Amino acid sequence: MEGRVSAVNTPAHTRLTRRKSYGRNCMESPVVFWQTPGHLTTLGTRIPTSRGAARSRNITSKVDPEQLALLVKHEWKLAYVTPLYRFQHTQLKLYSKHLTAFILAEKQQGVAIEVGLEAGFKVTLSTIHGMAETEEDAETVFIQIHSKPTFGADALKPVWRGWLTCVNGDGEYLRSLPPDFVSLPLFCSSGSESLTSLVRVWFERTFDCNFGSLFLNSTTLNWLAALWTGCHPTSNIRFLKLSWTMPTQPSLDIMYTVNPQDAWELWNSIHTEDSAEGRIHIDEVQRFMNGLETHFFRHFKIYLSAGTLTKVATSLGSAHHEGKIKIGSSDYIDTLLTLLTECALHRTPV
Amino acid sequence: MDEQARAILQRILRKLPSKKTPSTLRAWGCLSAEQLEDLDYTQPKWLLLENLISKCEESGLRLKDVTKLEMVYHIENPNQGKWHAFKLTEPEDEAVSVDFTQFKEMFVAHLEEVVQHVSIRMKKQEDGAVWIRMAWGDNLTRPNHLKPTYAVHYLQTPYVFILNLSAKHKPFLYQALVLSSRHTSINEAHLSGRSLTAMRDLLMKQYQQVFPNQERTLKERNAPPSHPNIEKEHAESAERTHQMACEAFGDGTVPKLETAVYKLETRYRGSSNDTLSDRDELFRGVVKFSSPNLLESLRHCVSTGMAEAPVTPLLSSITQKGRNYFVIAEKAPGATSQTPAR
Structure with a gap:
């Protein structure tokens, strides 16, 4: 009531100017809700609305199956990495030595000295050849940390794994980098949090780069659900599992497991093969997910849109919105990594 | 020792x-x-x-x-392990008068008749629950006390809760329970969970239930067209959804169930413009709800509008039928109603 009275009493011209200034503010700094100030990216405007359908690629002919096996089955925590300054694939042996020394030094000065098994570490960096898809993609680097038992001649025990990769990275962006920079924007790690942070710190100091956590938004998860479902005729996905969390009190988890054949038939009824050389459009992905959510709604009358899509999984892999993935099989690995490389590049502050 | x-x-x-x-x-x-x-x-x-x-x-x-x-x-500690609920059916006339001593004598006799080596311990609690511990052996071996089966039966009710029962011993225990409680058969109640107390409260309706308010239903039926005072209308509608949520899932503290599973074998009911809507085959899937307290979560979900009121029979069946496992099948070809089947 009071507000209304004052509004009436306010001279008309002040209100007009104020309104005008609001308008100008809006024009000057567009409010982009998923970006914090200072994180504006050059890629922000180039979120693709369509992408190539997942195709089975005989990746084992390009990549050493033994190396490929290292990427499968573990759960990886994702992070983005800014371009590495003066990183050279030819110097991996030297980097291994430096990183080993760094970890040992840090472990010894810190409070958290683990006696026994973890007294000694051996770090190896290696290249996984053949993961790169384009000329601009840098080859994948794999890091493995083994602990050396102090007593006895027991075999080395792997305690931590991580890799930096770039698959189908945005060509224009990669070409625009100054010559001394190598972009491996996606970092996956599996192992103790303390070792992860040591590796990060060493990379940050040595190559003047920056790591940040990578979350997967629901659009990314929707893409994966559709891309993986599309693989079913050639590679049995066994199930399509979608998980939502509803913000109720206490929180409610809903897991919807769809029969793979039925999921594919729904996808097939939405996706038209003849649309521009096997490309998938975001609209088709949305309609697919809407179809599943509507089918669910017709049964349970629950609006899944009120909750968060937290996880998508098939036998080909799983992805969690907190930035965790599992690669179930090396088929279609490039489809997943292309999508994740893109997410990582979008998060990279410029 | x-x-x-x-x-x-x-x-x-x-x-x-x-x-x-x-x-x-x-x-x-x-x-x-x-x-x-x-x-x-x-x-x-x-x-x-x-x-x-x-x-x-x-x-x-x-x-x-x-x-x-x-x-x-x-x-x-009745909240350890995974309990399964069972229901005795078709009671004989004597079923109402079976007392603990009778039950115990008959149960032991029936079980020992069919299993050579079985060790049985039985205790009646103050709340009327009969706790039975069984350690099983076979013809040649002594009872294995490291893998006992527990059964809890409330005398004069049809409910039995069982923990750690192997398929091998199932028929023996079923028969002993049916005969000694003077019933004709026993069925799975499609209810399982960690909390025995919650399952008992749910089945025996020992929680604060809310019944449809006759007055409200009548008033609604004769309600005048939309009220001009939006605020009041909103409050009334909020109260109504809350009421409906409580009718479906109970008020106050509700039995602490953790999960409910629905196996869907129904036809596709997605957006009407999808071609899949016309097909006759079933769209198969499994939906699992889980929460530290499922009924409380669902009640909150409905009363806050994250789910539409009135509550679908699929969800209200959890309390109404005392089950948390359902197979939802198409009632008849072409029928659109959803009924928890089997």
């Missing part, structure tokens, strides 16, 4: 929090007050175990005494 007795004692002691250990041992009643005083409960558990074993040996306690302690532990 043989190996089995030691192993059971060790297992119970490991599961018991230090604070609860003295009271559980007291409830057991096999050691004297002085012996219990002597024990130092702040000791590490392995040491306490050694001391406890020596006290047991002092008093000449044996395997059967230790199994009694295990039973005390389970009665005090």
Whole structure:
């Protein structure tokens, strides 16, 4: 009531100017809700609305199956990495030595000295050849940390794994980098949090780069659900599992497991093969997910849109919105990594 | 004290929090007050175990005494392991008059008749629950006390709850339960969970239920067209959804179920413009709801508008039918109604 009275009493011209200034503010700094100030990216405007359908690629002919096996089955925590300054694939042996020394030094000065098994570490960096898809993609680097038992001649025990990769990275962006920079924007790690942070710190100091956590938004998860479902005729996905969390009190988890054949038939009824050389459009992905959510709604009358899509999984892999993935099989690995490389590049502050 | 007795004692002691250990041992009643005083409960558990074993040996306690302690532990902690609910059907005329002594005698007799080596312990609680512990052996081996089956039956009700029952022993236990409680058959109730108490409360409707308000339904039916005062209209609608949520899932503290599973074998009901809507085949899937307190979550979900009110029969069937596993099938070709089947 009071507000209304004052509004009436306010001279008309002040209100007009104020309104005008609001308008100008809006024009000057567009409010982009998923970006914090200072994180504006050059890629922000180039979120693709369509992408190539997942195709089975005989990746084992390009990549050493033994190396490929290292990427499968573990759960990886994702992070983005800014371009590495003066990183050279030819110097991996030297980097291994430096990183080993760094970890040992840090472990010894810190409070958290683990006696026994973890007294000694051996770090190896290696290249996984053949993961790169384009000329601009840098080859994948794999890091493995083994602990050396102090007593006895027991075999080395792997305690931590991580890799930096770039698959189908945005060509224009990669070409625009100054010559001394190598972009491996996606970092996956599996192992103790303390070792992860040591590796990060060493990379940050040595190559003047920056790591940040990578979350997967629901659009990314929707893409994966559709891309993986599309693989079913050639590679049995066994199930399509979608998980939502509803913000109720206490929180409610809903897991919807769809029969793979039925999921594919729904996808097939939405996706038209003849649309521009096997490309998938975001609209088709949305309609697919809407179809599943509507089918669910017709049964349970629950609006899944009120909750968060937290996880998508098939036998080909799983992805969690907190930035965790599992690669179930090396088929279609490039489809997943292309999508994740893109997410990582979008998060990279410029 | 043989190996089995030691192993059971060790297992119970490991599961018991230090604070609860003295009271559980007291409830057991096999050691004297002085012996219990002597024990130092702040000791590490392995040491306490050694001391406890020596006290047991002092008093000449044996395997059967230790199994009694295990039973005390389970009665005090009915929220351990996975319980399955069963329902006895078609009671005979005598079913209402079966008392504990009768039940016990008949149960033991029937079970021992078909299983050569079985060790049975039975105890009636104050709330009317009969706790049965069974350790199974076969023709040649002695009962294995490390893998006992527990069954809890409320006399004069059709409900039985079972923990750790193997498929091999299922028919024996079923038969003994049916005969000694004077019923004709027993069926799975499609209800399972960690909390025995929650399942009992749900099945026996021992929670605050809300019934449809006659006045409200009548008023709604004769309601005047939309109220001009939006605020009041909103409050009324919010109250109505809350009421409907409580009718479906109960008010106040509700039985603590953790999961509900629906196997969907229905036709596709997605957006109408999808071509899949016309097909005759079923769209198969499994939906699993999980929460620390499922009924509370669902009630909150409905009353906050994240789910549409009135509550779908699929969800209200959890309380109405006392089940948390459903197979939803198409009623008849072409029918669109959803009924929890089977």
